[in-house]
Amino acid sequence: MCSKKLIFLSLTVLLLVTFNLFSQVTLPKILGHNMVLQQLKEVPVWGTASPGEKIAVAFAGQSKTTVADSSGKWSVKLSPMKASFTPRQMTIKGTNTILLKNILVGEVWLCSGQSNMEYAMRKYSKFQSAVKGNRPPEDDLNTANNPNIRIFLDRRKYMDPSPEHLGWDSAIGRPLVDFSAVGYYFAKDLYAKLHVPIGMIAAAVPGSRIEPWIQASKMEIAPKMKNGKTLDKLSADGGDPGKFYDSMIQPLIPFKLKGILWYQGESNCFLNENIRYAYKLKTLIESWRTDWKDKKLPFYFVQIAPYNYSAAKDVRQHTTENLPEFWEAQALALHLKNTSMVAITDLVDSIADLHPGYKWEVGRRLSLVAANKAYGQKNVVCSGPAYQKIKIVHHTIEITFSNVGSGLASRDKRPLTWFSIAGVDGKFVPAKAEIEGYKIIVSAPEVPHPLSVRFGWNEAAQSNFISKEGLPAIPFRSDNPWDKLF
The missing domain is CATH 2.60.40 (Immunoglobulin-like)
Structure with a gap:
C-alpha cells in the first residue's frame, strides 16, 4: 500500500513539474541576449506558453500582445525599425517575465553549407600562409573588437530553448574562434560599407550533402525539364533528406533575415552530380524562401573551388570534366530571381586541397554581391566576366x-x-x-x-x-x- 502511495505521489510531482515547465513562457534559442534584429521589416517574436495565456512583448517603444493558441504557440510582429547602435532591452511577459538585453537593430544574414562555410576562424594560421592576393592587414582572430558585429553559431545538438537565452555573442575573442571565417569576413566588409550593426547566423556541417538541408517532404518531387523529360524523384539519391533542416534550419524560422549565403557542393560533386544538383539547389532556394514567407529573399552562393576529383579513390570514376559540369549546374540557379554567384577559381594554392584558406576573400566577394544586389550600391562591381x-x-x-x-x-x-x-x-x-x-x-x-x-x-x-x-x-x-x- 505504501509503495502505491509513493508511486502516486511521484507521478503527481512529475505532472506538476511538467505542467509548470510548459506553462512558462519559452523562447526559441535564436531569440536571446545580444541579438541583432533586421531593420526596416516586420520582426517576428515567438515562443510557447500555456494555451490561452496572454503574452506581451515590449521593445523600442513598441508593445505587442497576443494569446497562446490551443497548442501553446504564440507570436507577435514588431513594426519595422531603423538601424540602431543603441543597446536595448526586450521584455516578454506572460506568467513569467523574460528580459533580453543588449539588442541592436541592423542587417541579419544566414550563412549555411558544408565544411568550407563551417571553416572556422581558429584556422587563421592557414590564412597567414596563403601566397595569393592580399592577406588581411591584421590578425582578426586576436584583434577583432567591433561589438556591433554579432554572431550566432547554430549547433545542431544545442538548438532547444534554454532559460539562459544565450547563443548570440559579439564577434570578439573566444566566441569568434569557432565561427565561420566566410561569415565573419562578409560581416566585417559589409559593416564597412553600410555602417549599421550586422548579425550573422552560421549553420553549416562539414561533409554535408545538399539533401539534409532540404525538408524531406520537398524532396519528393520529380523535376520536369523544359524539354519534356522528367527526372527521378530527388529523394532517390538518399543523403538523409531533412536531417539538418529539421535540427538547424527549422528552429530559426521565422527569424527575420536580410538574405542567405550558401557555400556547399563538394560532397555532391564527388557523386558526379550535375543537373540533379541544379534542381536540388533550386528546391532548397524556393523552399527556404517559402519558409521565411519572402519570395524575394536574396540567395548568394559560392561556386566551389578547383580540386583534383579525378584522383579520388571511391566508388565512382571521375574525369577532369566532372567538376566543370558541376560548376555549370550551380550556375543554372542564377536563372532564379535575386540570386548571385561568387567564382573562386583563382583562390587555390593546390588542387589537392579541398579547403583552400582564402576565406577572407570569399567573404569579401560575397559582401560585394550584397552591396550591389541587396543594398543598391550599383557602383560596386561584384562579379567577374x-x-x-x-x-x-x-x-x-x-x-x-x-x-x-x-x-x-x-x-x-x-x-x-x-x-x-x-x-x-x-x-x-x-x-x-x-x-x-x-x-x-x-x-x-x-x-x-x-x-x-x-x-x-x-x-x-x-x-x-x-x-x-x-x-x-x-x-x-x-x-x-x-x-x-x-
Missing part, C-alpha cells in the same frame, strides 16, 4: 560577356589561358584568346571552322582571365546542353 553569347566570324569565335566591370584583363599580363575550341567533330583543342575591347576572340590553326568554345573546362583550371577589378571569369561552355531549364 560571365559568358553571354558567341558569334562565329570566319575562322574565329567572338565571345561577348556580361559583368565586364571597367574592362577585361589578364591577371599576369600574359596570354589568356584555359580556352579551347572545336569544330563539327566536337574535338576541343587549346585556343589562342585575345582581348578586343569588351570581347574575347579565340582561334586555333587546327580548327579552321570553329563551332563551339569552352573556358576553364577542367577541374584544375585557374585561368588568368579576369575583369580589371580583379574578379575571375566564370567557367563556361557554349555547347551547354542544360541552359535555361528552369
Whole structure:
C-alpha cells in the first residue's frame, strides 16, 4: 500500500513539474541576449506558453500582445525599425517575465553549407600562409573588437530553448574562434560599407550533402525539364533528406533575415552530380524562401573551388570534366530571381586541397554581391566576366560577356589561358584568346571552322582571365546542353 502511495505521489510531482515547465513562457534559442534584429521589416517574436495565456512583448517603444493558441504557440510582429547602435532591452511577459538585453537593430544574414562555410576562424594560421592576393592587414582572430558585429553559431545538438537565452555573442575573442571565417569576413566588409550593426547566423556541417538541408517532404518531387523529360524523384539519391533542416534550419524560422549565403557542393560533386544538383539547389532556394514567407529573399552562393576529383579513390570514376559540369549546374540557379554567384577559381594554392584558406576573400566577394544586389550600391562591381553569347566570324569565335566591370584583363599580363575550341567533330583543342575591347576572340590553326568554345573546362583550371577589378571569369561552355531549364 505504501509503495502505491509513493508511486502516486511521484507521478503527481512529475505532472506538476511538467505542467509548470510548459506553462512558462519559452523562447526559441535564436531569440536571446545580444541579438541583432533586421531593420526596416516586420520582426517576428515567438515562443510557447500555456494555451490561452496572454503574452506581451515590449521593445523600442513598441508593445505587442497576443494569446497562446490551443497548442501553446504564440507570436507577435514588431513594426519595422531603423538601424540602431543603441543597446536595448526586450521584455516578454506572460506568467513569467523574460528580459533580453543588449539588442541592436541592423542587417541579419544566414550563412549555411558544408565544411568550407563551417571553416572556422581558429584556422587563421592557414590564412597567414596563403601566397595569393592580399592577406588581411591584421590578425582578426586576436584583434577583432567591433561589438556591433554579432554572431550566432547554430549547433545542431544545442538548438532547444534554454532559460539562459544565450547563443548570440559579439564577434570578439573566444566566441569568434569557432565561427565561420566566410561569415565573419562578409560581416566585417559589409559593416564597412553600410555602417549599421550586422548579425550573422552560421549553420553549416562539414561533409554535408545538399539533401539534409532540404525538408524531406520537398524532396519528393520529380523535376520536369523544359524539354519534356522528367527526372527521378530527388529523394532517390538518399543523403538523409531533412536531417539538418529539421535540427538547424527549422528552429530559426521565422527569424527575420536580410538574405542567405550558401557555400556547399563538394560532397555532391564527388557523386558526379550535375543537373540533379541544379534542381536540388533550386528546391532548397524556393523552399527556404517559402519558409521565411519572402519570395524575394536574396540567395548568394559560392561556386566551389578547383580540386583534383579525378584522383579520388571511391566508388565512382571521375574525369577532369566532372567538376566543370558541376560548376555549370550551380550556375543554372542564377536563372532564379535575386540570386548571385561568387567564382573562386583563382583562390587555390593546390588542387589537392579541398579547403583552400582564402576565406577572407570569399567573404569579401560575397559582401560585394550584397552591396550591389541587396543594398543598391550599383557602383560596386561584384562579379567577374560571365559568358553571354558567341558569334562565329570566319575562322574565329567572338565571345561577348556580361559583368565586364571597367574592362577585361589578364591577371599576369600574359596570354589568356584555359580556352579551347572545336569544330563539327566536337574535338576541343587549346585556343589562342585575345582581348578586343569588351570581347574575347579565340582561334586555333587546327580548327579552321570553329563551332563551339569552352573556358576553364577542367577541374584544375585557374585561368588568368579576369575583369580589371580583379574578379575571375566564370567557367563556361557554349555547347551547354542544360541552359535555361528552369
